[in-house]
Amino acid sequence: MRRIAIGQYVRGTSPVHRMDPRVKLVACLAYMVSAFVAPAPWGLVPVLAMLALAIAASRVPSRLIARASGPLAFFVLLTVITNLLVVHEGTPVASLGWLVVTDVGVASAVVLGVRVLALMLAGALVTLTTTPVGITDGTERLLSPLARLGVPVGELATMVSIAIRFIPTLSEEMRHVMTAQAARGAAVDEGSLARRARVVVSLIVPLFASALRHAEGLGDAMEARCYVGGEGRTHYHVLALRRVDAAGIAVVAAYLAVVVAMAVAR
């Protein structure tokens, strides 16, 4: 285990980076829906074109995009394989015992694979170009109407952003503890079940202990700076729509219009 990549943000100054997180989140959501309603096969052309355009505009190296979406490739593969094996209409093109692959199956597997891939890359692109703080701030603003219904949106957003903030810290500490316990002869992949359980305990207890230690420290630090939750908190980074956002909205709106038109025309 070398480095854990969760929602890794890649610094940059591209138009995609500079866009308001709210715009990115809504655009991404709309895009994800569109990737599924776009009629196959021609509807997938604008879907992929939009993705390619967004990736190009973000100037994130494709190597990093591949790495960020690597773990998700498993799901794409799973989707494709399930589809290949489950669809039985059409003419068989290959068979192995009771497993039959038909031409319709292949076509639908490819189409679904492309849709899922587009979905995941769009999500990855947002996390690659938006800071975790940006994502939580954006989400908080978008969900703020729910605050009127009594949902503590602000507190939830703070909690989530703190949790995200501590993932690298805790995983780094965890790694050290794992190394230390392994040096004491405790490897998770060796020995009897009882012994392995003991090894897991030797990792979990320190993890909780350090989570509590950090929580206590952070709690004190926040209190010392007079943190109070609830209404009326203002933001250090004020979200405001700018020219890039207008341009982004225009492009995405045009794209959605095309996809909707194609879906309706069918």
Next chain:
Amino acid sequence: MPITFEQVTYGYDGPGAGTRALDGVSLTIADGEFVGVIGHTGSGKSTLAELACAARLPDAGRVVVDGAPTADRRGRREARRRVGYVMQYPERQLFAETVGEDVAFGPRNLGASRDEARSAAREALELVGLSPDDLIDASPFDLSGGQRRRVALAGVLAMRPRAIVADEPTAGLDPQARQGVLDILRDLHGRGVTVVMVSHDMDHVAALAQHVVALAHGRVIADGTPAEVFSRAEELRRAGLDVPTAARVARDLAARGYAFAGEVPLTLDALARAVAAQAGPSAPRASAASPKSGPESESGPTPELEPGSGSGGGR
């Protein structure tokens, strides 16, 4: 137990990618030696420590522990068994309900019986200066910071390692606890255990190490006896490192006309002796200090030297 690094390269982004935490490092740690590893923040000290105890494997080059490269399965097993690893803030590895159980964890994992492990635990607790009778049934989470660090050290020592690699073992301790940890390491070294100590504190290194390795940006910039390494003050300064307090004071004194014959004093004891020798016959009280004027007092307590070079705060 000898440990050698041969052109070792290691990067956290995988072989050949990203920056290298260690870059072409070669060094030899002889059997029974006390080695101090120094270097600025991010210079690769911890990475070196983890490679030395086979917790990580080199991307290129070899780490050889007791004749067997850690890249081989057998060599790795032996290295992990024989080289104790004390991580930074080792008290974070404590997990068991009682001190006794925690310290016995290692021996139990190596296949010792319950009784054997318990007696190894008692022995290790004594080694770190804790009374087994008082503490063996206490919860590790009820102890003070310094005691917890000792318990964690005992957890490593209970496995009777032939070499021990300690990553900033005194970080975040008060001066007294710090001195305690240093004394434990000195004591282990006296028993023939090879000790590798990563430290930010030049005074600790000067007081204890026989061999100093200085790192900068993943490369070895100096490797030799403390006298050799610390004589290169200018190079060390450029690498963001300092020299021991005594050497700094000696340099300032030299600038004001004191002449130090032979090696620059590295510990306050040595400095005091050198200054006393200069004060010579003209200063009547100097003779009071002279009876102890043997070469390098090996046995005396480690001088605890604070100024300037504190080894990290926080907790």
